[in-house]
Amino acid sequence: METQKTWKKKPRIKNVFLRYGLLVLILAYLIIAGSEINIDPARIAKGWSRMGSLFSGFFHPDFSSRGKYIVIGVFESLTMTILSSLLSTFLSIPIALGSSRNLVPKWVYLICRTLLMLIRSFHAVVMGIIFVIMFGYGPFAGVITLMLNSIGFIGKLLAEDIENISSEQIEAIKATGANWFQVVAYGVWPQISTRFIGLSIYRADISFRQSTVIGIVGAGGIGTVLNTAMNRYDYNTAGAILLVIIVLVLVTEYISSNVRRRIV
Amino acid sequence: MIEIRDLKKKYPSGQEALKGVNLEVHNNEVIALIGPSGAGKSTLIRCINRLVEPTSGQVLIDGKDITSLNTSELRKQRKKIGMIFQEYALVDRLTVMENVLSGRLGYTGFWKSLFRKFPSEDISKAYALLERVGLSDYVDSRADQLSGGQRQRVGIARALMQDPTLLLVDEPTASLDPKTSRQVMRLIIELVQEHKLACIINIHDVILAKQFAQRIIGLQAGQVVYEGKSDDLDTNVLTKIYGEEDWNVKKKDSNSDDSEEDDAQDIFSLGEK
Amino acid sequence: MPLVKKNDVLEWKRRTPRQTLTRFILLLVAIVAVLVSWSFISAETTWEFVKDAPRQIQDFLSRMFPPDIKYFGKILPALWDTITISVFGTGIAVVLSFFLAILAAKNTSPHPAVRLVVLTIIVASRSVNSMIWAMILVQLVGPGLFASILAIAVRSLGMVSKLFYEAIEEIDKEPIEAITATGASKLQIFVYGYLPQLLPTFIGTAVYRWENNIRESTIIGIVGGGGIGLLLNSAINLLAWNKVLSVLMSILATVVFAEYVSARVRKALS
Structure with a gap:
């Protein structure tokens, strides 16, 4: 047998038209969309001159002149995180149970899943804007925003866990003649409780991060103070706030991952 | 030398x-x-x-x-210098052919190797080697789809692609079953003699x-x-290499009550059949 | 679950006294924290507004329907911009992360000092939300798509780099050894040894990040300029609730679409 002299790697997409068509489409999109990005050199040049004062602001942070507001802002972010985490921890359980195909009738499942999808599709800031209009400026709107966001997060992940638990244990409990609540308490809960606590802590960590930005739209927290400082070109205070945020985010992340490791 | x-x-x-x-x-x-x-x-x-x-x-x-x-x-x-590894050391997500051709990397420029443009001599050599190790049907399979013995054959072909001295x-053979181990060893030795x-x-x-x-x-x-x-x-040598205690442990494993010499003979005669 | 001796009778208890005490203290701390948080937030809240909320919500809802169909003429270009922000922001971040990750991973970093610098960049980028990055970048490059794209990119840089360099550190070393042994150059070792192992993780990470960035892009425009967020903000400020509903509906559709695409791509990879 004559040995072959050529070899080509088999392409991932076999259809030639599809393969090159996709490539052309992607390139065309990038070119069209890319051409719409206006980069204004004059404006950037102006901005660069600010770069110096911005950087010097970050390297000479000013904690004192607006110190009171920073402390209040941080405190507000923390309290918003605590309250919203507590509320969402309780409220996410029923919606997670309702979103588990193996536990509830189909119509309940569909309603709960739709609710989850709605909540999850909107960024915290979008919710923040709406709740600020409804409840007025301040941390109350923030708490509601963070709470809903957390419910969406914990609810979805917990529901996925519940759908993956072993059905044998549930059947065993059912076989004893237990009612629905007893099945959940003895068959489902023991299998997901550790994961649920882990999720809640992880989510509290995320909530704290979000609490730093929803203030930009008026929903309370350190973000409000940062926004004010930036609008006043007060880079020294902004630098101080950013440092505080970075440190706090790292600390909460550290605590949250340590606690989660201990539980598991 | x-x-x-x-x-x-x-x-x-x-x-x-x-x-x-x-x-x-x-x-x-x-x-x-x-x-x-x-x-x-x-x-x-x-x-x-x-x-x-x-x-x-x-x-x-x-x-x-x-x-x-x-x-x-x-x-x-x-x-x-060709090299063959215990765990085969293939790049799992590449095809058998790519793994074999990677033996030519030292001879190929960067851009050519990036676009898989190897010279036609290399390609025909790779086909020949794959046929020699019995993997002609697996040219375009991904390496992680093969069995242990097949993977080691790819490893052998890759090493020989280098035209090593x-x-x-x-x-x-440490990761292979006894039968495949012998086949792989025989293949290696044959190829070493051929080349x-x-x-x-x-x-x-x-x-x-x-x-x-x-x-x-x-x-x-x-x-x-x-x-x-x-x-x-012989056993004395093995004792020297592996140490008295180790060797004794081995002896007990072979559940024989005979003398040391006979026991060892048993093991060795297996290999000479 | 220990047995506890009480009045000379063995009693089954769920926890030891010590466990009970720790739990009690933790509970107490939690209750105090919640109470303090509550009183603080309640003091900062204008309760008249909150009490008024149910009536207001009813009012909003009644004014939301029917959604303003004509407004979609304005929404579609804004959505296009939102997608541009997410695609280019993610793209820039992924390309840069590729190099940062190589510098940050223990096994590929050229020097511990380089690694330390890069890790610091990654941490700083990750800890600051994209909205905050947008606030800073707007001052540097002016409001618009460019600022929004950069904000998304800067934030994603840390997120993506972290996952990338963790993937590099977990790589299977044997194939690398084997490719090295063939006399391949450093670049060839990377292309034949590292890349095939890393590519699936890299693409999966990138697509997942893009899905997240679509959500971020819907709001980044509020500070950075460009995109659907700007439209939402102005509709709300005008109290044009039927327009708000149209915007929310289109955001929903976009995010659901992005989730679908991302799930499909990641499924095809595994």
């Missing part, structure tokens, strides 16, 4: 893997390195192509000292070592404790 002179390796952890090894391997010669785990076999073999940097000593290949080469000279030298083989290579094989399996190698080197705690023809390997 490979000469290893007073080769020492001390790892940063402080562990002395090699404590002055001297060794000669002639052209067309197959030698087996045996010894207990942690004796330094893997380190020794990796010092020859400097996957592990030796601490001191020399490795001379045809009179050229490997240890003094700079990076590009070293790469040139590595082209001529020396073949380093590191525990080629007239020098070959150093690290091997745990004393029977296979005795059957397939011409010369046996016993390594213990980083030192050569035995060197001789494979036919001369």
